[in-house]
Amino acid sequence: MGIVLLIGFVLAAVIAAGYCIGIYNQLVQIKVNVDKSWANIEVLEKQRYDEIPKLVKVCEGYMQYERDTLQKVIEARSRFLTAKGPSDMAQASSEMGGALKSLFALAEAYPDLKANQNFNQLQGRVSALESEIADRREFYNDSVTINNARIQQVPYIFFSGLLKMAEREMYKVAAEEKASPEIKFAMPR
Amino acid sequence: MAWTNIGITFQGRRIGPIIVIAVLAVTLSKGMIGSAAGRDLEWILDLAAATGAGFLVRHGFRLLRKKNMIENVPSSPIRSVAMGLAEIKGKAPGRAVMPAPLSQTSCLYYRYLVEEERTRPKGGREWVTVDRGESNVPFQVEDPTGRILVNPDGADIMLGRDYQKIEREAGWLSRRKRYSEWRIDPGDFVYVIGTVSNLRDAIAADRAHLQERLQQVKRDAGAMKRFDLDGDGTIDPQEWAGAVAVVKDDLLRERLARPAAAPQDNLCLGKGDVEDTFIISDRDERSIASSFGWKALAAVLGGGAGALVMFISILGRFGVLPGHWTFPWEALVK
Structure with a gap:
């Protein structure tokens, strides 16, 4: 009878080990998912970043009296480069988004610019990127929610320490981004 | 693995080794069970069955991993879906591309199964698969943000059965046949978890x-x-x-x-080269995860219990444990 118990114990141990490995791998996967979803935001932010010089170049020819607005877009773009971590990035991204919103709103007052095909294409591209960035921020927050919930749940809590997993920071939209952009026309049309 | 009557399918290659070992074991022992020589070799059957049980446990853990993937990967809007493993929820667009072979209903994807009723050698009746097939045409899935191509090749398909007919062919000696079909029709809810890749670089x-x-x-x-x-x-x-x-x-x-x-026009959702989780279903996420969870539990516990019984039987045959603790293959074959 003792040997039966021994075999049963060994088999149960093998299954338990398999289960523990599964839990550990699952936590690794969750951690990787959060990192990946963050990197995926950066990819789109970088694409938006790359479109801005083209946009500014097109606008410059038409919006000679809106140097301030164009300058703000360029400055926001520069600040974005130095942003680190979700809150910093959210701040820089919201500044860039706000500057672009102002630029597009001002462009309404320049019919020649509005009729420019390149401007329309770039505006469409940047707007589409902003929608995609918003989706990916949401996805990132979903991944963070799963991460933050799992590491506090049993049995994951026993393994999260091994992986040094901590709660991750959500991507919170800055208050300025929630507000409508303030538009001041420099030149009466 | 055969499709179950609730319309759930699994890829055969996942548990292929189990079937191969079982067939090998039965073939080896055919005609020998019950004979003196056969009794001496029945431990091989035990070992083969224990190995099969091990594969079943492994299969259970694979199912558990899929369940975890479903639960741990958030859904992406199609517009912003990123490369790599992704989960999308949407519906099949309104335009069907082909007729399903049994019902002739226009659909975007189908699977069908034809079974024949046969008499078991030991009495009773069973349904034996005589034909099966599935479409391999990629189809699109859309949500309010966009649409994406899904290549169903190699997917675990979990669909509710859409069509079933049992009929007897002409002739008084003919057998009954059961025709079953699973489809994704225009407008159906579709859940997909798989790997997003570029159609072109x-x-x-x-x-x-x-x-x-x-x-x-x-x-x-x-x-x-x-x-x-x-x-x-x-x-x-x-x-x-x-x-x-x-x-x-x-x-x-x-x-x-x-x-x-x-x-997303350049993207395709399909089976990945590295990540093999690829599930297409018309059920909601919770129900799919739950289904995988129960199957995983059954496979792990069943496999573990099977392995335990077989190891005891092997020890019984070699005299380490009482002789009557051996597995009665002879009774099973009879």
């Missing part, structure tokens, strides 16, 4: 366009003359760099003038 395509255009410039004497800014009859590196910049600019202008393709 946009960067490589841009590079190829640039190379092609530069070759054209080199062949065009007029264009070369235009870039020969100092008029010395040769294009120096600085002039060539200028030419490349002009061509790049032209290409960018042409690209901007073209109607922009949605980013």
